[in-house]
Amino acid sequence: MDYLRAVQRGGDTVLTGVRFFNLAQTLDNGQAFRWREGCDGAFSGIAFGRRVTIIHAGDTVTFKNTPIEDFENIWKKYLDFTRDYSDLRKQIAVSEGEFLHSALEYSPGLRLMRQDVWEVLISFILSQNSNIPRIKNMIEALCQSFGEKLPCGGYTFPTPQVLANLHPNGLNMIKSGYRSPYILDAAKKTASGEFNPTELEKLSSEEIYKELLKIHGVGPKVAECVLLFGFGRVERYPVDVWIKRAMEKHIPEGFINKEYQGIAQQFVFHYARRK
């Protein structure tokens, strides 16, 4: 494991002996869109209906105002702390080539996140033909308009039911343009159970993939994002322009180890986009 102990201290949960974890490299690399860095380096965000502020100092990570049950039930899986990155990184380094070595070194604290399938689905439908600042703006507008206000500030991600009941132009205020009908279709199929993440969880990645493509506005790229970031299918990975370019140039034969190529791809993506 990549931490030694998790203990509740006051209202907070504190992890000690943390390795292979960096807030910015994990929360602000284009996997998730609802995290903001404060001026003190802390990151605040909302997921699974809860808001949390995370502070990283030395080998200690603090989840503010978080009972240990919330860490165990939500954030542990969300931040992939059920996986051993020490071991995983070694495996990738051994099986892959020089470019992956550089990519691993470039992001020592990058972890694959495991997010809510519904939120990932909507977020990456919105992401198409757009850029990260704008994606964040659309998602925030969506949450402010249709999410639930939290007592500690911010809004939850709206439910499928709420979005499914909107009129065709009910999303005008989030300025999602031609993507709006896609969002509504995803919401209707999810609210009705036609697209059911809990049931799909039991199926093979390829079967889930086929179900995802039935949603209007979901193509190969978005479907792979949902498989990797939502369903945690780490053998899958999305191919966008950045990855396509980087793979063709540096890893033309593809990843040797297919088992974790979704995670390996995260390092390539982050490294390929470095300034």
Next chain:
DNA sequence: CCCCAGGCGCATC
């Protein structure tokens, strides 16, 4: 002001 953006649907071949 112009360019283009973590794609996709649709028409056409």
Next chain:
DNA sequence: GATGCGCATGGG
């Protein structure tokens, strides 16, 4: 099943 085009809108 492959290819090319238009897309609504804002961020750089």
